[in-house]
Amino acid sequence: MRFLRRGYLENVDKTVVLFDGVCNLCNSTVQFIIQHDPHGQFQFASQQSEAGQKLLAQHGIPACNALADSVVVIEGSRVWLESDAALHILYRLGGIWSFAYRFRWLPKFFRDSIYRWVARNRYRIFGRREVCMVPTPELRGRFL
Numbered sequence: 001m002r003f004l005r006r007g008y009l010e011n012v013d014k015t016v017v018l019f020d021g022v023c024n025l026c027n028s029t030v031q032f033i034i035q036h037d038p039h040g041q042f043q044f045a046s047q048q049s050e051a052g053q054k055l056l057a058q059h060g061i062p063a064c065n066a067l068a069d070s071v072v073v074i075e076g077s078r079v080w081l082e083s084d085a086a087l088h089i090l091y092r093l094g095g096i097w098s099f100a101y102r103f104r105w106l107p108k109f110f111r112d113s114i115y116r117w118v119a120r121n122r123y124r125i126f127g128r129r130e131v132c133m134v135p136t137p138e139l140r141g142r143f144l
Contacts, residue, residue, distance in 0.1 A: 014043045015092055016144065017085075018055060018072040021046025025118075025126040026071065034139065036093050044143050047072070051144035070119065082119075083111035 017033065019026040033042050045052040056062075059079050061072065073080040073088050080088045083103075091101040103111065118125075 015041055015089075016043050016045065016055060016074040017089065018045055018047050018052050018074070020071075020122075021048045021052075022128050023122055023126070024128060025122045028126070029071070033089060033093070034142065036095075036097060040142060041092060042089075042142070049144070055144075070115075083108070083115040086115065087111075 017030065019030055021027075030044055033044075045055065047053070047056065055074060056072070059074060059077075061079065061081075070081045071085045071089075073085040075088075087101050087104055090097040
């Protein structure tokens with residue numbers, strides 16, 4: 001999906017990562033993905049942005065404050081949340097990062113409980129920004 005300035009969404013062959021735009025851990029994760037994604041297969045939007053809100057609504061995901069505790073990955077009509085989203089990102093990055101996908105064998109309730117603990121404590125551990133990240137001109141095309 002790609003958010004156009006006029007406010008419409010159109011299909012593109014990209015994986016969209018929706019993240020908490022004021023979370024330092026989330027912003028660092030976006031920077032990590034960009035650094036390890038030389039083919040530009042990922043696009044990004046903060047959950048707080050208009051594009052993020054439209055994508056959440058389009059996929060029937062409640063846009064409440066608690067959702068910001070999860071990274072959301074959207075690929076076509078498929079949606080991944082929590083640990084599934086994190087593992088899918090690593091899988092799509094390929095190379096050595098795809099080995100982390102093997103953690104899928106751990107029970108989802110176990111993976112997600114660890115994910116939720118980190119998510120609940122992320123501001124206390126990693127800090128918080130006052131405003132969402134503003135991409136550099138070179139990266140602006142990767143953000144919706």
